[in-house]
Amino acid sequence: MSDNKVHAVFDGIEEEDNHLPNWWLATLFLAMVFAFGYWFLYHSTVWLDTPAREYAKEAEAQKKRLALQNPMSDESLAALANDPRAVEEGKKTFTTICVACHKADGSGSVGPNLTDRYWLHGNKPTDLYGAVMTGFQDKGMPPWGPQLGEKRTREVVAFVLSIRNSEVPGGKAPQGDLKE
Amino acid sequence: MRAQLSSIRADGSRLPIHPLEVKGRWVTRRRLTFALLIAIYVAAPLVKIGGHPAVHLDVAARRFYLLGGTFNAQDFWMVLLLATGFLFSVLFVTAWRGRLWCGWGCPQTVFLEAVYRPIERLFDGPASRRLKQHETPWALGRVARTAGKFATYAVVSAGLAHVATSLFVSAHELRGMISDGPHAHPEAFAWTTAFTALLFFNFGWFREQFCVVLCPYGRLQSVLHDRRSITVAYDAARGEPRGKVAKGNGDCVDCKKCVQACPTAIDIRDGLQMECLACAQCIDACDDVMAKVGRQKGLIRYTSQAELAGQPRRVFRPRLLLYAALATAAATTLTVSLVGRTPFEANVLRLRGVPFVIDGDRVRNQLEVHLVNKRSDAAELKLSVRGPDGLEVQLARDAVALGSLEDARVPLVVSLPKGQVHGKLLLELVVTDTGSGLERRAPIPFIAP
Known part of the structure; x- marks a missing residue:
């Protein structure tokens, strides 16, 4: 890495292999950690609801609310x-x-x-x-x-x-x- | 030629950048510009024009008060003209004078150079001392200075974030929200806190990385500039070969003041680079040195590649004229649309159901008048309908009082004797603004068998 060697040349444009900014790499690794946590919490446990589950719950609650709310008579x-x-x-x-x-x-x-x-x-x-x-x-x-x-x-x-x-x-x- | 981002070391770590404090005509002019821009930013939600803040973008209620004008969601199409006008103006300025925006107008530069770096200097001293401080151990003094610095950043960031929030909820409303406490307005509190954190992180640490890594504008300079664009440039013909003041050497004494003054740590003598924010700090740094060694100023100056190659300055060229024409077209259309705005809207809609009803010997149409008051204050609108003899009109209300940007739907029933009209006839709705006496007419399509 970052050996100042030219790795590829195209159309006179030389490509080297520099180190990425560390802060940029940190965002990548944090995204990976986040993705794992997201997958675990939303898709492997019942602690947090996926949009589909959340929708089902809300629809159920709405149905109950409407049934209770002043039936039209x-x-x-x-x-x-x-x-x-x-x-x-x-x-x-x-x-x-x-x-x-x-x-x-x-x-x-x-x-x-x-x-x-x-x-x-x-x-x-x-x-x-x-x-x-x-x-x-x-x-x-x-x-x-x-x-x-x-x-x-x-x-x-x-x-x-x-x-x-x-x-x-x-x-x-x-x-x-x-x-x- | 450099093969590495100037602000990132070979191992990927950040190079601490503390630009040398320079004095000079461009720095002074830039300071005045920064002061003016910050004053505009702070004044926008505080100064009232026509009873409303100069800028109040009430997104929640979709009411927008801009410099005395009152806009609702239906006016959103004008944003297209505003955006294209702004875009072509930016293209024009970039092709003509380079990245003036970056060095003189971008909030990233304005707040960093006029607010945050002065705070840093207040706590940690001038650039030379700040650079040395990175090598010193974390003794009590350094810890205290750093804590004080970041605490001040936090307070200033919170202040700037509150100004931003007040652009959306108005300063008056924000004052009420603050006295009610965060629990009463969790959403506004969350936005303000998030924006405070963003400003703190951005100006406390991220700084020029935004410009050199994230911002797309700088990356477009290679297609927006041409050889005649006026940019910050080093006159290599005059300066080279660099070296001590001696016969045979160029004007550049290789003091590296231009590099030290650069907020993105580039060497302008390598030519125009993507990282260059056109801040002109290297110009002032170099002019200072040139004066000291008794040489002509302007070794680094605002100039174009064509001029450096000995060609005359030429401003007018097809791309500039095209950008200017497009920007002017957008601005003109916007102005015409703004001047032609009416203080109220009146539209006639047909009510749901059948197009006409035959009621005995009469044909009836049932419609609805939709009224919107687009003034910044209340208005009373009077309604009347004109048509042929035999017309019977029933309006739910013939006068409607509306607050600013309020709207109302008024059912309207019109009928004509059967056989008088076949097919379609246009009646006329007359809406009068009782305040200004202004009158507008809208067609009412009457349908009969």
Whole structure:
């Protein structure tokens, strides 16, 4: 090594065999040590998870979390309608988005009146949730789920539940079936 | 000719480099440049322009405040112009004046020569003493000096790292984070600590190895330079044969001051080398000696290979003109794009679902207006829609108040009597910024059977 001998010549360029900088070699050896430790810890023990194992664990945890988290039911949505904070949040969304078709008070214009007792697609809380989430595209109700997400959709439903049957005067004429 | 990296001994160990302190016109000019650049770096997050720091790159929220301008992620395409403009400027400067960047503007040089080496000198004395110190035993004095030196490096590195962090979170926010403590902001703390460690290692030990082993720019000099590029060069015709001041000898007295002053330990008399940072310290070292022995200064000077061979200096040549043209094109396009920026964005999108709904005797389209306020302060935008008679418009909101870089989606329902339109008709959305009175129009495509 580093004998100042020319080992190869190409195109007039002489190649010698110098010693590499020691600090550079140190990074190589450290990388080897790291690789061994990495292989041992991730692939030979259960102490650290490979990305695949980590993903499986996280997916499992997410599944559990979703199962526990407020299962969507008529009861849970009806309960949310009694939570003033959720209703208030829902009102904010309603008056910035839904207002275009249902009016700020929900009495309806392009879209149906939400304050009367007549309903086109059912008046159960889960019916309303489905209506907001997936819409009725042929009738003009877009699916808002992708934009609002689950939480804001629930809150909007809570707000609508809080104003239904309030019979706002001057609202749009009834559409659909009478529901009590 | 040297066959070994100048800063690495034959056995692979580091050669300790302590460049001789020289005085001269280039060193003085470089010091002023360094002071200016460091002042800009420290001022960038502290000085406010238009209510925001001069530089605040809020990556987490994708809001970028640059010299009074407010940018969001949608403006990222301008970085292409910025990057190409910068790249071609660097190519231009390199072809014209050599590696000015390395010796005068690169943070590696600026912080090393203006901050860390002066600290080292403060503790360990001038270069001659520092070189000797490597041979002395680790007595109490040397241990104390070294400890003091590295402790100061650590404090300074932490300071520089905090400036870097404040470019991303703003100085004000950083002050709050510091008083909250590391546990409240583990991510910012980790970044700042990592950057502190990197600066400490780099400037405390790694230094010129970065330039000669890691940095790709220096390795490109052989393709970026030509014979007319002005670089730091030794005038061999004048200097050789080197030796004592005597008849028959050249101007070079072989004092080796140029080698001692070199931050990468090369001998500039061997010609231009990849390790040369164009710092010009050898020029000042040599000029000093030339003055002492009563010879003309400039044995080592900023000059080109062509000039050294007796040809006249010629600046304009095709490659320089090409680099300049490309840099100017990028800069011009960037300027035009910056001037043409509007203070808000307004786009009309179609809502999901069918393209139109037939509702009794009317045809309805359901859309959404996406608004973004791109000013550095709040704005109120008013919306209205223009179209033919019979048009009915329902906007969820006709006035939207938005903070800086906030956005909003406003549902928009338009309807026309059935049969009035067949196919497609363009309606017009008018957005007015109530503050400035500025108006923008966006087309609304109305679709009917």
